[in-house]
Amino acid sequence: MASSTKLHPATLVTNIKTCVPIQLDDGLNHNTWVTLFQLQCRGNLVDNHITSKDSLNTSDAKDSERQRLNDIVRTWIYSTISPSLLPSIVRPKDSALDAWNRLENNFQNNRTSRILHLESQFNNLSLSNFPHVKSYCNELQNLATTLTNLGTTISDNRLAL
Incomplete structure (x- = not known):
């Protein structure tokens, strides 16, 4: 069986x-x-x-x-x-x-140090380091999303600037 x-x-x-x-x-x-x-x-x-x-x-x-x-x-x-x-x-x-x-x-x-590191990356991101605007914007959005997931909100105005 x-x-x-x-x-x-x-x-x-x-x-x-x-x-x-x-x-x-x-x-x-x-x-x-x-x-x-x-x-x-x-x-x-x-x-x-x-x-x-x-x-x-x-x-x-x-x-x-x-x-x-x-x-x-x-x-x-x-x-x-x-x-x-x-x-x-x-x-x-x-x-x-x-x-x-x-x-x-x-x-x-390690949350606080990760937030500080990501905010620094976000603030220092330069378009000149990317082949085109779309990849630059995508990286900004990825960093903003990651920061949001960690509890730090990036406003739409700041993201647009």
């Missing part, structure tokens, strides 16, 4: 990098990465591993399955961040939530 055991959707993901196509690096893409990663986790029914302290605190027969799913999510995190971030995140006996929180804290703690 065939087994009636259902496969969990997360176990069918063979390459997380196709589902989360950007690599989290110095934080300029943090909000985009977080959004894509959370969507992937929700879509594969493992978002509790990055949101709930109780994702591993159970004592029923499904403990090994929960641990397996936790390890999958933790591997997803490790696989989608830059090698320079990895040493600050990896801990041998962590849960996915521990790794997620450590990563989040890393970016929250």
Whole structure:
């Protein structure tokens, strides 16, 4: 007889990098990465591993399955961040939530310096460094969007100037 055991959707993901196509690096893409990663986790029914302290605190027969799913999510995190971030995140006996929180804290703690750096880039951006106006405007818009995601709004008037 065939087994009636259902496969969990997360176990069918063979390459997380196709589902989360950007690599989290110095934080300029943090909000985009977080959004894509959370969507992937929700879509594969493992978002509790990055949101709930109780994702591993159970004592029923499904403990090994929960641990397996936790390890999958933790591997997803490790696989989608830059090698320079990895040493600050990896801990041998962590849960996915521990790794997620450590990563989040890393970016929250550096938020002010990232805002200052981005505002400096925004203020010092020069049209002469771009091949055409469209690429210059796109870069201004990207910087403004990133600053907005960090909680600093660039007004439309400032953007137009």
